[in-house]
Amino acid sequence: MNKDEHDHKHCLELFEKLSEYLDNELDEVTCQGIEKHVKECVPCFVCLQTLKRTIDLCKQTENRSVPKDFSEKLKEAIQNMPKSPSAR
Amino acid sequence: MTAPKRTNRKQIKDKDFELVRAINSGQFDRFPDLVKRYEQKLYNFSFRMCRDAADAEDTVQETFLNVFRYLKDFRYETKFKNWLYRVAASTCIKKRRKSKFAPQRELSLDEFYPQNEAEDPQQVPEWAQMPLDKLLSNELLDKINEAIFTLPEKYRLVIVLRDIEGFSTAETAQILNLSDANVKVRLHRARLYLRDRLKGYFENE
Incomplete structure (x- = not known):
């Protein structure tokens, strides 16, 4: 399918489901429908690939280290809490 | 009895x-x-x-x-x-x-529809094709973190739990007291928002 023949209604329906497709949360028939469509529709294929890469990148975001004195401050706050079950 | x-x-x-x-x-x-x-x-x-x-x-x-x-x-x-x-x-x-900081807004699916893309929709951009380890840089990771920060809270909660913390749809729904369908809708919009921000970053690079 070229750009001019882009079936927008169908594309829009599939567009809503792309995340579920990438997360393997769709039934087999719907998955096959998406796979068939993106083989023929370049804009939808591009959209799927860029969305997939976005998710991959999001998963790569690094964790910050806990500030040095944070664990100590937390420990102190917990030590100051009432310890008996009735006080909880 | x-x-x-x-x-x-x-x-x-x-x-x-x-x-x-x-x-x-x-x-x-x-x-x-x-x-x-x-x-x-x-x-x-x-x-x-x-x-x-x-x-x-x-x-x-x-x-x-x-x-x-x-x-x-x-x-x-x-x-x-x-x-x-x-x-x-x-x-x-x-x-x-x-806190003073609460810009809540709805993200609509229409604003992310590929028809509105400035880039050539006929070609997968390089950033989505090259190996991930070649693409990753501290600058890029900072950009992604910045983009996550600018997401409205209800979308940010879902994408952080699903794509960063690794909870399933059902677990995220349970944590946030939402339906599975609602989690899916918010996650998809959050991802599309980040995708747009990444596109913008690579186009202006």
């Missing part, structure tokens, strides 16, 4: 149950072990939600104080981690409502 109650509860396996049971049976000196297990993860979750290091510290502290207070009510019907994140998410939301 009354019929015996049928219980359909699944037996949950959870590495934290032993420790939680010990604390709930009176071994309060083991609470710091629970804190140690989750402080790093909760700090990062809170930082992503609060966008401020001092607020993230306060939120984690408040979360653990709430956990200590309400741990006796934990029913072992869900993984402890899911329950902990439920407390953390609720603490973050309350904290944020108190």
Whole structure:
């Protein structure tokens, strides 16, 4: 399918489901429908690939280290809490 | 005569149950072990939600104080981690409502439809094709973090829980008290928003 023949209604329906497709949360028939469509529709294929890469990148975001004195401050706050079950 | 109650509860396996049971049976000196297990993860979750290091510290502290207070009510019907994140998410939301910073808005699917793309929709851009390790840089990771920070809170909560913390759709729904369908809708829009921000970054590079 070229750009001019882009079936927008169908594309829009599939567009809503792309995340579920990438997360393997769709039934087999719907998955096959998406796979068939993106083989023929370049804009939808591009959209799927860029969305997939976005998710991959999001998963790569690094964790910050806990500030040095944070664990100590937390420990102190917990030590100051009432310890008996009735006080909880 | 009354019929015996049928219980359909699944037996949950959870590495934290032993420790939680010990604390709930009176071994309060083991609470710091629970804190140690989750402080790093909760700090990062809170930082992503609060966008401020001092607020993230306060939120984690408040979360653990709430956990200590309400741990006796934990029913072992869900993984402890899911329950902990439920407390953390609720603490973050309350904290944020108190802060000056609350630009909430709805993200509509229409604004992300590929028809509106400035780039050539006939070609997969290089950033989506090249090997991930070649693409990754500190600058790019900073950009992604910045983009996550600018997401409205209700979308940010979902994408952080699903794509960064690794919870399933059902677990995220349980943590946030939403339906699975609602989690899916918010996640898709959040991802499309980040995709647009990444496109913008690579186009202007």
